[in-house]
Amino acid sequence: MRALRMNRLRTGLTMLGMIIGVAAVVLMLSIGQGAQTKINQSIETMGSNLFIVLPGATSSGGLSFGSGSVKTLTVSDAGAIAELPSINATGPVISGTAQLNFGAKNWSTSITGTTPDYFMVGNWTIEDGTIFSESDVRSAARVAVLGSVTAENLFDTVNPVGKTIRITNRPFQIVGVLAAKGQSLSGRDQDDNVFIPITTSERQITGNQFPGSIRYMLVQAKSPEMMDEAEIEITQLLRQRHRISDGMENDFTVRNLTAIADVATDTAKILSIVLGAIASISLLVGGIGIMNIMLVSVTERTREIGIRMAIGANRRAILIQFLLEAIMICFMGGMIGVILGIGGAWIISQVVDMLVVITLSMVLLSFLFASAVGIFFGFYPARKAASLKPVDALRYE
Amino acid sequence: MPVNQTSPPASALIRIAQLHKSYRLVDANGKTIENPVLQNINLNIAQGEFVAIMGHSGSGKSTLMNILGCLDTPTNGGYWLEDQNVAMLSNDALAKLRNRYIGFVFQGFNLLKRMTALDNVAAPLLYAGENRANSRKKALEQLRRTGLEKFAMHHPNQLSGGQQQRVAISRALINQPPLILADEPTGNLDSQTSKEIMTLFEQLNRERSITIVLVTHENDIAAYARRLIQIKDGSIVYDGGHALESTHNPVV
């Protein structure tokens, strides 16, 4: 310990390697964990065994919603798909943006015209009131269900249920407010939304160039095992309904959202691992720095080692002395590193608005790792010191 | 003339028989050659003796002292310290032996620079398993006896040569060893300080019958000892009472 204090600058620089390493590990792990947590949250709220069916042929892009001018998918397609043996339900959607007013307040948001099944398929839960009914859809009633963000912006603390708002200047009665769901996998805020019957939307709000056509539909299979079967059935049915002859391309796209979610989960995991690995490298470099300094220190203090041996230190005592020095450096470096890492993660979460998650096990892990690095890289110099012959150590100039 | 070539008395503190030491060197052609440094050393030193070893530089005095101090091992021959065959001891046992039985005093003092005088003196106690508080208490007591109490918290570089050497002697004495090995202990000191150090050794030998083996170049230092051993080219050429004219009477 005394030796550490005597060589403050050198010890400080060595410790810096450790500090940066541990801080990087904590930071990277917390970012990786944050990404994973966020994706898991999106997936948990997404609903299970889901397909999204889009009009238009498969494009090269990822989850792009087909362009509005494509008219190949209709409400009756959705109804027919819902009747398939492998399918539980479907939720057809037409969407757009709309201006909402309540009293003096107004709020511009996305509007989704759909059916009651959509809420079930999309795994929505109702916070207050109810969702609109099938008969609301049949009668194109002016009723609306608000997403939580929209409700908050328009109503503050007032309970919206039963109130009347104006959507593009037409009065709508609020029947329910949805529970918050957070961001979708594609990063969209799902809670800033207003939901109305699809018929109402088509006739009164968003309008429709091609009556009956929809923007997309959510399709839920009956079970995870039926996903493959469902995809085949949907494809066959739609080809038949759209009279696509053999050898012609589909005029629609079926995407397995559950598979996409799995890919996202895997990607987040890999991201975590890669970030952790990169950070570990800096720890490793820190460890090599420690070994380097310890080796210098052993050489520099060869005479001291000789003296200690002459006055009765055995090899274990010398080994422990040097090992303790290495561990001390790592321990203190690790402690400062953990604090800096947590601080850095917090700053990132504030500045970049990114979810970071710090767990105790993460902190312990990086701490443990740092100590292991200290023992591992401190051991060789310590053993070198301990294995010196007393006479050689004493004679060393 | 007393020569210790016959079988030594079993009570001797140090018994050395037919000891050889050579260093392996690599010559200019890359061949390894044996460089004999000590040859056929036979030596007994009894408890309570005060022995001076003299000889030219390079004659092997320090090599012999290192072997006596269990810091180095002989190439051949036997060494018994308090009837223990040193060759049979493990590294740990040797460390313990050095700790309990031998006090070292070196020409260059060899204090631990980063430690205070007090901690230097206490260090052998710590290695003997004593706790820190007790070690310091005993070390302070020892420094008091050597007249260094007020320098207890000084670091070696804050002390004069004579003071450093007295700290080193205090350290050598702290575990009350039966043997003190001093390799040119006054080599770096002026004559007045040398005298004080030698007086201290003499007193330790006389009052506490601590065995002292001391290497020196100077006749007046050697004069404090009661027995003189002369080494030449790695062999003992004189071993007997301290009489200067005997220097030129080699044993056969």
Ligand SMILES: Nc1ncnc2c1ncn2[C@@H]1O[C@H](COP(=O)(O)OP(=O)(O)O)[C@@H](O)[C@H]1O
């Ligand atoms: N580690 C070593 N390797 C090789 N030769 C050595 C070593 N130590 C001492 N010697 C040689 O042994 C001889 C005796 O050395 P030493 O015992 O130190 O002499 P002294 O103390 O009498 O001056 C010298 O010739 C020296 O060069």
Ligand SMILES: [Mg+2]
């Ligand atoms: Mg010498």
